Amino acid sequence: MEAKAVNSHGWPLRRYVTVAGVVSSHKFYGLLLRLENGDEGHVDSSDVADHPVSPADWPPVGKSVKGVLLGPTRMGRVRLSLRDSDVALVEELRDPEADIEQWAALKEVGAGNVNARDAFFASSGAVPFLRWALVRPSYSSDKKLAEELLIMAPRGIKSRLGLPE
Structure with a gap:
């Protein structure tokens, strides 16, 4: 199956694969990640964990994380989920x-x-x-x-x- 671009920059990764990244900052709406290919990724606050967690419980800046690539945001960022259940599902x-x-x-x-x-x-x-x-x-x-x-x-x-x- 051919890879599909998932962001406005044509990053050739399929949706619903796991990718690694490092938390680069916390925002009021979620996390920003630096992905292994150098692109910026976004994790909405509702996708940080399986259950609602406060920003104080989000992974700290600098922490390596694994997430599921969901697709592009409206602004062209790569959108991800860090929910353990989503990562486990995609890996299975x-x-x-x-x-x-x-x-x-x-x-x-x-x-x-x-x-x-x-x-x-x-x-x-x-x-x-x-x-x-x-x-x-x-x-x-x-x-x-x-x-x-x-x-x-x-x-x-x-x-x-x-x-x-």
Whole structure:
């Protein structure tokens, strides 16, 4: 698969890959990072951790971090997530971009769409995505979809998630 540019400067990295960086500053809206290729990255305050954390608990300036490349901001900066669950999900998926597109399509049509649901259950991303979605906040559409899917999930998927069949 060809790499896609994700910022206005044409940086050739695919979305949904992990990248390393160093925290360069704290802003009221989040973190700025210096990425391994020299570009500046941005982490929104809501993407610093899996649960809301105060700026006092953000990684300090100078700390090396690993994040997931989400795409460009409106201003052309590279946007990232430092959430542990997002990094773990992307590292577990075989083809993160395709698997994330499949999840987004399933969210759009809903768990009641038999073809989309069965294709999801047959995919290598089913268990990682369900594991990830089940720890999202209770108001999350991802968590709601995962809970709906679990009602209809095959035994093997429930078993791999450590849930009763």
